[in-house]
Amino acid sequence: MQELRVTSLDEAFVNLANDAVMSVHFEVRVAGRLDADKLTRAIKEAMAAHPLSRARLRAPTLGTRTLTWQIDDEADFFALEVVDGPAGPARDRLQSLSPDLSASPPFRAMLVREDGGDRLILNCHHAAFDGMSAMRFTTSIAQAYAGDPIDLDGPTLEDARNLRKLVGSRSIEDLKPRVAKVGKDILNRRRIARLAPEGGMQTGRDHIVSHLKLTADEVATVSGKRPKGATLNDVAIAAHALTIIGWNAGRDVKPADTVSVLMPVNLRAKEWSNHVVSNFASYLTIFVPTDVTDLTTATEIVRDETQLVKENGAAGWIVDILEPGNKLPAALKRGLTSMLPLVERQFVETTALSNLGRLAIPDFGDAGAVTEAWFSPPPLSPTVPIALGVAGLGRELFLGFRGDRRALDATAVDRFAASYRTTLLEG
Template sequence: LEAPDDDGAGVTHPGVPKIADPAALLRHLDASGHFHRDSRAGRMYHPGMVSLREAVSTDSLHVSVDDNRVMAHVDDASPLVVENEGRSRYSAPRAVAHNLAGMAKDLLTLVRGRQGDHRCELNCEWVAADAGGTPVKVPLLEPKTSAWGVQLDVRVAGSLDEARLEGALDDVVGVCGAGAECLTIVDCDDDGALDLARRRLHGTAVPLTSPPPFHVYLAHHPAGDMLMLNLNHAAVDGFGAARVLTRIARAYAADGNSQEALEFLACADLPVQPAPPATSRLVRLRRMTIERVRDALSRPPRLAAVEGGDRAGYGFHLVGLSAQQTRDMAAVGRADRGAALVAALHLAIADWNEARGMPGRRIGVLVPVDLRPDELAQHVMANLSVNSRLSSTPRERAKPAVTLRAIAWQAQRDNATRTGIALIAALQRAGMLALWAKQSSVVLQPLTDNHFADAAMLCDLGSLAEAPSFGSDAGPVRELWFSPPSRSPRCLCVGAVTVQGRLHVTFRYPHRLFGPEAVRRFADLYLAQLERVATCST
């Protein structure tokens, strides 16, 4: 077996084969002594498959292999008991507990549907390129119809040197010439030209075929230069995008003092490619029936379109709160600030739709959740987030305090039942994290594949401990704007981040949904509801 330097996650595993050879990796797991290979009796629920269970009592990785299909999930309760000598065997009481936990999780999935990421799984088909196979293309990995990129803009008080920025990008990516390849210089005399450049940047899809998986605009502006990033969401999520920006700023400030290059797992050149899991016609019919019944009983309303047109693409509306308004938001009491932001969005959507004759019962907002384990090396970048839906009923929206409590309770419940962080950590232990990076967008697909899409998505990066610093000659950071992407053509995306004591909110709206004046009115309504939520909580 080939012994790599590391597993792609910054952790050295001597003697572990590289992920480029999945068969050798699985054979290694079988022989490592850390996994239990199921016998015929243990495979009763996985007939005809190879089944490997991690020999730990809780958060146990379960890997199943069916021909060229690799599946993995984490069991909250393992059916195995680990003996003192390191051997493992099935235990009847633990098997009962394992099956009961699985039944409860299946029931939760049936009832809640898209509303959580409780079924975080690795499920992909691997087709060897040298075997002449034709892999099934997954649109979300290389989107052709939309850019599907994370937006991140930072403005400095002074100016940024173009050649020095190119060198910093080379240093961050670890590829000479990468900066010149991904960097574009634009001159913007006013905010209108800056907005046009932003829309042009995010109207282009960033490929994953070679690093870096992002495009960069350096916009020279009279009020200070702005660095604008469009990062492929299959390669990095919003939380990782903030880390990328910080590394770029540090590399620029270091001016030639090299740092460890970032490693984007989704850009790995693997001889195998993922594909959506195959499902039978009966399974697809059952899933479609359940979704239609669920949506008929509680149809998620769309956001009422105003001044929308037929053209594709997105616009951006930026709103910065004052330092005092941000401090008021920080005093939300025991509830999380993120819950307050989501609660205000629920109230704004309800008022907006009701004023236009489109009242709805249950409103759903997708909220990305960071699954990145603390022990993962800082230079490793991947899309390690999943979407959780936080919903509200008309009764829960009767008063801002009730809405805030309902959203905060759902968020706490999801955190208590979420298996994603345990799965990421387990895949890292097994040297399989690159598989998740390659198919992370496939895991997210069911959340946007339903007939009825959620009205909005909101991602809060929180309050940055310190603003990214490009050095004294560039001046301090004045603004930082962020927004997540959505695959739905009618979904409003809201991004929030606090830097230098001020909350920055970005409304990323499809042109099919809003016009510039309509999104301004919706933003005003949202800020008014945000003030109501903050006031009621204090």
């Protein structure tokens, strides 16, 4: 048995799971058929290779001050759910569940049989997995299914999870840009936009997933719209903000000055950025003024913000403030902590967008190549009711829109995705 301290990044999602479903959705479709027994064995091999994928939270006692992951040699119980398509209702049902962290493993898996190729759909608790972990875990499943050795790289789990060593500030000078970013964000949040609800229900915490695929030609069109120095991710964030501005136009919503987009940042070191199954997701917020109407201007604003935070390492702010053992003066730490929505267990942003980049998932042996790869982060609350996940495969882009049914019904999420496509291609 192995024990690991729950990090500040993990604990944020342990706490948030009390109010929302903190599931990371990752899904692949293969060209052929997946054998259920063989897939179950492959998943168990991947679990053996990645310790945190079979972790559970140790039951706290009355005097417990820190949470601990307990990792046994084998998971308590694992069963692959097999469903005959269609995938849509099964996917929504799976992503509406929050894996129980008191038992291992901290994920659920579903095999959906469909004409045109079977799907493997994962629901991973965000306290143990981030989006990159879900992708890395799926890669290991594919390797095991094909009969190949699981390719492990990167440091040990204990070393990798030393967040203060990984990204913590070394001095007050390192800390300055991080403090400046947090302080500036407070000013930008004075009047942030809230997505107007449509058709939502008042009870339950169910999620709805809508998929949008961009062809290679469409991706080339979007790429050609980039202002100088902008990335495809900058365009994706800008289009997301503009879609929300357009969605709210003419609706009964409070006046707003900005759309705030929560952007997860992978804190892994560059040398092992696609490895180690654990939660390494910190967060930065990108703001787009609500009076912006065209995609080029919005992308330029996003480009300037993202370039700055990449250069100054601002994504490490949560580690500086929340991880034990940091060297911040106590008064400064108390002041900064009071500014953090994560600590207050509430997200004050408009939406979230997470981009896994271009993926390279190996073939599933005799089941064939991966033809689709879908990902979506969780919507954070009924007031932050939609989140967008982006993944590239080959020359195509796969976009997963996930809505909170307390604010949006299935028709609304589909309509939002269609509006996003129009904004991206015609904005």
